[in-house]
Amino acid sequence: xxxxxxVSGVAVQLGGRxxxxxxxxxxxxxxxxxxxxxxxxxxxxxxxxxxxLVPAMGSVSFCGTDLATLPRRARAQFTAFVEQNSETxxxxxxxxxxxxxxxxFQSVWQASPSADDLSLAEAALAAVEMTxxxxxxxxTLSGGEQQRIQIARALAQQPRLLLLDEPTNHLDVHAQxxxxxxxxxxxxxxxxxxxxxxxxxxxxxxxxxxVVLHGGRPVAAGPPELVLTPxxxxxxxxxxxxxxxxxxxxxxxxxxxxxx
Amino acid sequence: xxxxxxxxxxxxxxxxxxxxxxxxxxxGPADIGPLEVWQTIGWHLGLVAENPxxxxxxxxxxxxxxxxxxxAAVVGAGxxxxxAVMQALTRNPLADPYLLGLSxxxxxxxxxxxxxxxxxxxxxxxxxxxxxxxxxxxxVTQLLGGATPTRAILxxxxxxxxxxxxxxxxxxxxxxxxxxxxxxxxxxxSLSGVVWPEALLxxxxxxxxxxxxxxxxxxxxxFAFGDTAAxxxxxxxxxxRWWLLGGTALLTGILVSIGGAIGFVGxxxxxxxxxxxxSRHRALLPxxxxxxxxxxxxxxxxxxxxxxxxxxxxxxxxALLGAPIFLGVLLRYRRIT
Numbered sequence: 001x002x003x004x005x006x007v008s009g010v011a012v013q014l015g016g017r018x019x020x021x022x023x024x025x026x027x028x029x030x031x032x033x034x035x036x037x038x039x040x041x042x043x044x045x046x047x048x049x050x051x052x053l054v055p056a057m058g059s060v061s062f063c064g065t066d067l068a069t070l071p072r073r074a075r076a077q078f079t080a081f082v083e084q085n086s087e088t089x090x091x092x093x094x095x096x097x098x099x100x101x102x103x104x105f106q107s108v109w110q111a112s113p114s115a116d117d118l119s120l121a122e123a124a125l126a127a128v129e130m131t132x133x134x135x136x137x138x139x140t141l142s143g144g145e146q147q148r149i150q151i152a153r154a155l156a157q158q159p160r161l162l163l164l165d166e167p168t169n170h171l172d173v174h175a176q177x178x179x180x181x182x183x184x185x186x187x188x189x190x191x192x193x194x195x196x197x198x199x200x201x202x203x204x205x206x207x208x209x210x211v212v213l214h215g216g217r218p219v220a221a222g223p224p225e226l227v228l229t230p231x232x233x234x235x236x237x238x239x240x241x242x243x244x245x246x247x248x249x250x251x252x253x254x255x256x257x258x259x260x
Numbered sequence: 261x262x263x264x265x266x267x268x269x270x271x272x273x274x275x276x277x278x279x280x281x282x283x284x285x286x287x288g289p290a291d292i293g294p295l296e297v298w299q300t301i302g303w304h305l306g307l308v309a310e311n312p313x314x315x316x317x318x319x320x321x322x323x324x325x326x327x328x329x330x331x332a333a334v335v336g337a338g339x340x341x342x343x344a345v346m347q348a349l350t351r352n353p354l355a356d357p358y359l360l361g362l363s364x365x366x367x368x369x370x371x372x373x374x375x376x377x378x379x380x381x382x383x384x385x386x387x388x389x390x391x392x393x394x395x396x397x398x399x400v401t402q403l404l405g406g407a408t409p410t411r412a413i414l415x416x417x418x419x420x421x422x423x424x425x426x427x428x429x430x431x432x433x434x435x436x437x438x439x440x441x442x443x444x445x446x447x448x449x450s451l452s453g454v455v456w457p458e459a460l461l462x463x464x465x466x467x468x469x470x471x472x473x474x475x476x477x478x479x480x481x482x483f484a485f486g487d488t489a490a491x492x493x494x495x496x497x498x499x500x501r502w503w504l505l506g507g508t509a510l511l512t513g514i515l516v517s518i519g520g521a522i523g524f525v526g527x528x529x530x531x532x533x534x535x536x537x538x539s540r541h542r543a544l545l546p547x548x549x550x551x552x553x554x555x556x557x558x559x560x561x562x563x564x565x566x567x568x569x570x571x572x573x574x575x576x577x578x579a580l581l582g583a584p585i586f587l588g589v590l591l592r593y594r595r596i597t
Binding site: 048051052053071072073074075076077079080081083086087088089090091092093096097100101103104106108109110111112150157 | 266351353475476478479481482484485486488489491492493494495496534538539540542593
């Protein structure tokens, strides 16, 4: 596996407080890496720092290129980001929202989208099973449907580095599994996928490796079966849990022990 | 949703604008037909060798009415463009050069330069005033706790009131007799007495500041889901915002220095255009400009011919039409304000 994303010494301070504190990590290309940790652990901030969306110290490189040296537009041609919440007052159809993902590839003088743009947008809509909703106004979609459109928008950017902040939020079980499976296939095609996740069982069953953040620092990293231990869950989340094995896949399955 | 293609829309709106320009020139106390308008324009542009229209009627068409009608179209197009851009940049459906205080700031700057005896530099004064008012409005919005449409409007209203008071003070203190009445009418928004150099000045401003803004349409689309989303789509958010806000301040300043503070055009025209084009700025911006141009030509024609021989400041008409639509937009977006 080749090295995709390399993060070294990344730190972010907001209002004099260190939100993310000296993070070193390597995210291999062709795999899905899950970023887990309790609320306020710095997951969202780390994702933003990697994309240069917040002022940060340290360095971030992708396939050997320091991202900070690239112009925004050049970066947007191989990276994409799905935010936790994406709202708009604009009167956009779902298809038009997906087409936004082609902006980094369109020239200033181009009056309308190219045939390539259109077919990539259609493919992205189909990938998230939203073709039937393409002509609906974005605001009329449910939260889960909007989330899938955002993922389709990111896919339309054909990202080799895809970052997502809680992409399974608002999604029902079917859509959660379908989305994570889609991301896994995108990774298998060679992309580097890094996503923040709340649901530890989803993280355990879909991610090739996990990075655990706690108080802005990484406290564990590696394959799920090594990372997810009762001791770690106790330390990071303050919960007691029994780790089982999925009878089919052998992946860790977390059964929480209720307090009292 | 099926939307007409941009080319069809732009061509039909261009045809509408051209017809409006010619028809508007025929309105007025002297009875002039559309054919005479064409003949006069053709002769002045050197397209026909002889002018069949009499000297007097030629003067009425070419010197009196045409610059004014043309200026109206340019002012309408410019205000609509500024409004559409400000609405996208601030993600505020209520943004408009008038409501955010730019127009009042521009008026203050223009009046200050005028009364100081630098009438020729009025457009510069208006630009300084517009930029200062925009800066103050954005600053107050930040002080109120960050940009929401309501806060921006409240900030705009307070800056507007301040600039208007200062303007009134200046006028009350220094202006007398005829100039007093003239300035007042201009303040309310009036294209009365526009001559060729003024019409060409606003046209130049629209081309110089408007064309780059038109080309930024796709970058404005990237703002649909906010600054972060725009940045991840490759837009240099900070730089683009400064360029576009600077461009709109410049354009607003020059438009106000010629036409006064004409309100609501920048607010309502983009909303109407959006019903046809949706929010894609590559289509919205040109459509809003063309629509704004025709709209302004007709409201200005109404302003000078409804109560002939008395003339109404056109700002009164746009406000009469615009304020109810403003309320409608307010009600429609009440959940986000």
